[in-house]
Amino acid sequence: MTPNKPKTPIRRAPPRPLGRRVRREQRTIAAMFDVFCHDHHGGVDRAPGAKLCDHCTTLLRYAHQRLENCPFGEAKRVCNECATHCYSETRRAQVREVMRYAGPRMMRRFPFLALMHLWDKRRGG
Numbered sequence: 001m002t003p004n005k006p007k008t009p010i011r012r013a014p015p016r017p018l019g020r021r022v023r024r025e026q027r028t029i030a031a032m033f034d035v036f037c038h039d040h041h042g043g044v045d046r047a048p049g050a051k052l053c054d055h056c057t058t059l060l061r062y063a064h065q066r067l068e069n070c071p072f073g074e075a076k077r078v079c080n081e082c083a084t085h086c087y088s089e090t091r092r093a094q095v096r097e098v099m100r101y102a103g104p105r106m107m108r109r110f111p112f113l114a115l116m117h118l119w120d121k122r123r124g125g
């Protein structure tokens, strides 16, 4: 018996290593979802051990993917100041709602990330 080996491996562009800037933004947005989901969907729809509800998990995954594919990479601006509309219309409205709610609450719950985000903004980056 030979092991089941596909003749041609599936070719996929190797993922670009994510820079610090992008990873930090991913952490920030995950924290924002944390705040939003906790206050809006607390306890509902949760898979055991999952921090976010299904809806927020899907949306967060989408936002992370957009970040990973951001054409600006490490030189990116903060997302809400970016002129490139890489989100679909629906997703953008949903994510904006999360940010609008969580943004002002970040300083209290995640002061470090909030400060770093302000710093990224000030750099114009």
Ligand SMILES: [Zn+2]
Residues within 6 Å of the ligand: 036, 037, 038, 040, 041, 052, 053, 054, 055, 056, 057
């Ligand atoms: Zn949620």
